[in-house]
Amino acid sequence: MTHPYAQDNDLSTATLHGSLSEPALESMNFLNEVASRYPEAISFASGRPFEGFFDTTLIRDYIETFARYLRAEKGCNDTQVNQIIFQYGRTKGIIHELIARQLARDEKMTVDPEAIVVTVGCQEAMFITLRALRRDERDILLAVSPTYIGITGAARLVDMPVWPVRSGPSGIDLDDLATQVHRARAAGLRPRACYVMPDFANPSGASLTVALRQDLLALAASEHVLLLEDNPYGLFHDGPHPPTLKALDTNRQVIYLGSFAKTGFPGARVGYAVADQRVGAGDGSVSLLADELAKIKSMVTVNTSAVGQAVVGGKLLLHDVSMAAANQRETAVYLENLKHLLGGLSQRFPAGGVSWNCPSGGFFVVVTLPFAAGDKLVEHSAREYRVLWTPMSHFYPSAEGLHQVRLACSQLTPEMIEAGLDRFAAFVAGQRHDMAGEGK
Amino acid sequence: MTHPYAQDNDLSTATLHGSLSEPALESMNFLNEVASRYPEAISFASGRPFEGFFDTTLIRDYIETFARYLRAEKGCNDTQVNQIIFQYGRTKGIIHELIARQLARDEKMTVDPEAIVVTVGCQEAMFITLRALRRDERDILLAVSPTYIGITGAARLVDMPVWPVRSGPSGIDLDDLATQVHRARAAGLRPRACYVMPDFANPSGASLTVALRQDLLALAASEHVLLLEDNPYGLFHDGPHPPTLKALDTNRQVIYLGSFAKTGFPGARVGYAVADQRVGAGDGSVSLLADELAKIKSMVTVNTSAVGQAVVGGKLLLHDVSMAAANQRETAVYLENLKHLLGGLSQRFPAGGVSWNCPSGGFFVVVTLPFAAGDKLVEHSAREYRVLWTPMSHFYPSAEGLHQVRLACSQLTPEMIEAGLDRFAAFVAGQRHDMAGEGK
Numbered sequence: 082m083t084h085p086y087a088q089d090n091d092l093s094t095a096t097l098h099g100s101l102s103e104p105a106l107e108s109m110n111f112l113n114e115v116a117s118r119y120p121e122a123i124s125f126a127s128g129r130p131f132e133g134f135f136d137t138t139l140i141r142d143y144i145e146t147f148a149r150y151l152r153a154e155k156g157c158n159d160t161q162v163n164q165i166i167f168q169y170g171r172t173k174g175i176i177h178e179l180i181a182r183q184l185a186r187d188e189k190m191t192v193d194p195e196a197i198v199v200t201v202g203c204q205e206a207m208f209i210t211l212r213a214l215r216r217d218e219r220d221i222l223l224a225v226s227p228t229y230i231g232i233t234g235a236a237r238l239v240d241m242p243v244w245p246v247r248s249g250p251s252g253i254d255l256d257d258l259a260t261q262v263h264r265a266r267a268a269g270l271r272p273r274a275c276y277v278m279p280d281f282a283n284p285s286g287a288s289l290t291v292a293l294r295q296d297l298l299a300l301a302a303s304e305h306v307l308l309l310e311d312n313p314y315g316l317f318h319d320g321p322h323p324p325t326l327k328a329l330d331t332n333r334q335v336i337y338l339g340s341f342a343k344t345g346f347p348g349a350r351v352g353y354a355v356a357d358q359r360v361g362a363g364d365g366s367v368s369l370l371a372d373e374l375a376k377i378k379s380m381v382t383v384n385t386s387a388v389g390q391a392v393v394g395g396k397l398l399l400h401d402v403s404m405a406a407a408n409q410r411e412t413a414v415y416l417e418n419l420k421h422l423l424g425g426l427s428q429r430f431p432a433g434g435v436s437w438n439c440p441s442g443g444f445f446v447v448v449t450l451p452f453a454a455g456d457k458l459v460e461h462s463a464r465e466y467r468v469l470w471t472p473m474s475h476f477y478p479s480a481e482g483l484h485q486v487r488l489a490c491s492q493l494t495p496e497m498i499e500a501g502l503d504r505f506a507a508f509v510a511g512q513r514h515d516m517a518g519e520g521k
Numbered sequence: 522m523t524h525p526y527a528q529d530n531d532l533s534t535a536t537l538h539g540s541l542s543e544p545a546l547e548s549m550n551f552l553n554e555v556a557s558r559y560p561e562a563i564s565f566a567s568g569r570p571f572e573g574f575f576d577t578t579l580i581r582d583y584i585e586t587f588a589r590y591l592r593a594e595k596g597c598n599d600t601q602v603n604q605i606i607f608q609y610g611r612t613k614g615i616i617h618e619l620i621a622r623q624l625a626r627d628e629k630m631t632v633d634p635e636a637i638v639v640t641v642g643c644q645e646a647m648f649i650t651l652r653a654l655r656r657d658e659r660d661i662l663l664a665v666s667p668t669y670i671g672i673t674g675a676a677r678l679v680d681m682p683v684w685p686v687r688s689g690p691s692g693i694d695l696d697d698l699a700t701q702v703h704r705a706r707a708a709g710l711r712p713r714a715c716y717v718m719p720d721f722a723n724p725s726g727a728s729l730t731v732a733l734r735q736d737l738l739a740l741a742a743s744e745h746v747l748l749l750e751d752n753p754y755g756l757f758h759d760g761p762h763p764p765t766l767k768a769l770d771t772n773r774q775v776i777y778l779g780s781f782a783k784t785g786f787p788g789a790r791v792g793y794a795v796a797d798q799r800v801g802a803g804d805g806s807v808s809l810l811a812d813e814l815a816k817i818k819s820m821v822t823v824n825t826s827a828v829g830q831a832v833v834g835g836k837l838l839l840h841d842v843s844m845a846a847a848n849q850r851e852t853a854v855y856l857e858n859l860k861h862l863l864g865g866l867s868q869r870f871p872a873g874g875v876s877w878n879c880p881s882g883g884f885f886v887v888v889t890l891p892f893a894a895g896d897k898l899v900e901h902s903a904r905e906y907r908v909l910w911t912p913m914s915h916f917y918p919s920a921e922g923l924h925q926v927r928l929a930c931s932q933l934t935p936e937m938i939e940a941g942l943d944r945f946a947a948f949v950a951g952q953r954h955d956m957a958g959e960g961k
Contacts, residue, residue, distance in 0.1 A: 090800060090801035091799045092798050092800045093800065093802075094800060094813075096660075097653050097654065097800065098653055098654075098655060100652075100817065101816055101817070107816075129609055132600075132607070135603035137588055137602060137603050141584075144580055148577055162577060163572070163577050164575060167572070167788045168569060168570075168572060168786070168788060170788065201822040202823050204820065205821060212538055214538075216536050216537055216538050231820065231823075234819070234820030235821075238817065347607065347609040347823075348606050348607045348608060348609075350641075350826035350829075358531035359532070360537065362533075362534045376546045377538070379546065379549065379674070380546060380644065380671065380675050381644065381645060381648050381821065382644055382648075383642050385790070386641070387790075388788055388789055388790075
């Protein structure tokens with residue numbers, strides 16, 4: 082029998098959960114660690130929201146606004162307001178009605194507030210959803226590849242394999258989705274859901290057309306596979322935006338994973354799941370999936386911080402319960418930054434050999450280089466050229482995307498983007514020079 | 522093959538995770554549901570903290586105080602303060618140094634701040650600890666029985682069996698602990714840790730003597746079993762309190778699970794783990810268990826709300842970084858309430874047949890009744906006598922504690938305790954009358 086204690090240590094990773102040896106859980110640490118060692122490097126690696134409008138004094142306004150709402154709209158007295166913000170609270174959250182109003186305004190989605198579970202960021206929404214869907218070793222998750230690291234890590238925590246689905250030129254290859262579903266079923270497995278980010282995906286920047294969204298919904302319905310729709314960036318659009326999968330969903334096929342990390346702020350740690358699926362129990366009773374997710378949440382975090390919820394609720398209330406309205410300045414910054422990034426790439430790489438996609442919004446652009454750009458080159462680029470980026474290989478389960486890098490521009494200014502692209506172009510030229518030298 | 526969709530529903534519990542059919546996840550819901558249907562009932566069921574000092578305007582003071590600390594002690598400028606409170610942050614948290622100072626002051630514990638992981642309440646600390654320790658189906662958790670429902674539920678989420686250890690008259694039966702460890706090992710299992718609440722345990726109210734703490738530490742060391750020490754109530758003591766297990770731990774045998782739900786406030790949702798164990802990897806490298814827990818945390822909630830941490834940090838800073846100092850008024854309330862509860866029981870049940878334990882602090886007293894008092898009787902008691910309590914059977918894995926009920930007095934006033942005990946005595950008399958009738 083393996084003894085859990087190593088000779089000189091207290092514990093051994095060999096007897097801790099396998100997720101602790103998972104690359105997905107390491108890759109964010111690796112990038113943060115490189116960034117911390119080269120603080121003077123300009124970072125295209127970070128997809129954090131813009132910080133220029135952060136202001137700690139706003140928190141007071143948000144909380145006071147939320148307290149006024151509790152008094153005026155919910156009929157609470159001061160004792161009840163204090164109780165709601167200080168005490169243990171409803172497991173599914175206290176801003177569910179505001180979130181439903183926000184989704185109606187910003188996304189034209191009609192959502193039953195009772196189908197909403199407010200979570201500790203979108204990450205917890207992913208985690209509790211996968212925990213519910215993974216019953217045993219037969220259950221697998223499908224995910225459009227390249228895939229956000231957060232879903233890969235959450236799946237790993239519940240020992241749920243993630244099968245990649247090709248993205249292809251359109252953002253998701255429906256033929257491959259059908260193939261993977263059939264392949265899984267033939268192997269005696271249960272493909273429970275397919276994870277997809279239809280708007281300005283992290284890391285690809287790609288968006289799905291409305292027609293493709295409809296085809297995806299039809300395929301998911303006919304194949305009895307849920308869709309996990311993750312939508313952190315959908316509001317950072319230039320003008321009207323396409324409907325979400327959930328807005329088009331007439332069949333309760335979609336679990337919508339909502340984030341306020343980019344539209345509220347990350348430090349509040351508030352997200353949510355919309356889970357209106359009906360769950361039948363053996364005794365004939367029926368519950369909402371949201372209530373099942375809440376049972377799991379109660380054993381992970383009990384409930385989401387009422388202070389965090391009050392802050393996000395107050396921000397919503399100060400902007401007509403619209404995150405699109407609350408983020409007009411930020412959206413302008415992101416679109417301006419993206420324009421600079423795409424324009425700057427065109428200026429610096431006019432000839433062939435370096436290419437990139439051109440998202441119309443969001444935080445991310447993927448650049449394809451004429452050489453493999455992995456973790457060793459990130460370090461080299463940070464040290465020698467003082468510029469950071471993310472190898473796309475981090476977002477694939479196997480050796481793919483080796484020549485691709487993700488550039489994020491959300492946290493920068495146009496001046497930093499220009500300076501960063503100069504450094505990035507010098508890095509690329511340096512690598513090409515080395516390659517040419519090697520080729521001699 | 523089982524199809525994940527039931528005929529008329531979208532999903533079936535038969536294909537969702539087994540925890541969703543777990544009594545531990547249902548029992549809190551059941552009690553809350555009964556409480557909501559009988560709002561005029563006086564509740565001895567709720568172990569929530571006293572609400573009389575809750576004041577939403579304090580949150581502003583707490584955050585401003587924390588911001589001042591960042592400027593004065595950490596040398597932050599305003600931009601950095603805004604970034605720390607609004608942006609994504611350090612996975613292990615931003616108040617780890619304050620927590621280490623608090624533990625030194627309040628518990629005389631010397632803790633490396635790097636060994637602290639700040640979590641979304643103590644519940645997340647339990648969850649990520651069990652997720653790390655449960656590698657495969659051989660890993661089991663031992664827990665002193667009766668057991669707090671939160672640890673049972675967290676274990677269920679990671680499919681980790683919980684083996685009860687008898688509490689006996691002293692709070693933990695060390696002979697039974699050794700027996701269970703040997704029995705598990707003989708069955709090819711790995712007993713990874715024993716969960717214990719040494720101070721005013723929930724639900725039993727029991728505390729361990731210092732000698733027993735030392736014997737427990739020695740046994741855990743010789744048997745190579747970690748101790749998970751949960752300590753939410755230890756500061757609510759009349760005068761000096763015994764050292765925690767972690768304060769006595771010279772061998773890194775204890776993972777300390779800390780809560781600010783009762784000493785800070787529940788709505789902040791801030792807790793922590795102290796995990797100073799050394800973890801050896803296959804390649805000879807060594808890490809702190811805290812860093813391994815942080816990897817898991819990053820895939821559950823990313824990081825703990827900076828706003829929540831700022832609020833707790835500010836409360837600490839306003840009271841000389843001592844939660845004992847911050848809770849002088851609350852501690853007086855709890856001790857006064859406990860005195861009323863114990864005195865009121867003596868007045869109302871002078872003869873034999875009804876007995877109870879006499880904790881010197883904390884929130885809970887266990888009353889033993891001359892009849893079985895389960896969920897059906899809770900409902901009867903709420904409806905007919907307008908008084909609520911918790912059946913102790915909720916805290917046992919099998920049919921134990923059937924004649925026992927837990928009375929909590931933390932959220933009440935002396936007047937409510939007196940009125941509630943009148944109702945409770947009437948309920949007991951009513952049941953005894955019925956029993957006498959049945960005996961005829």
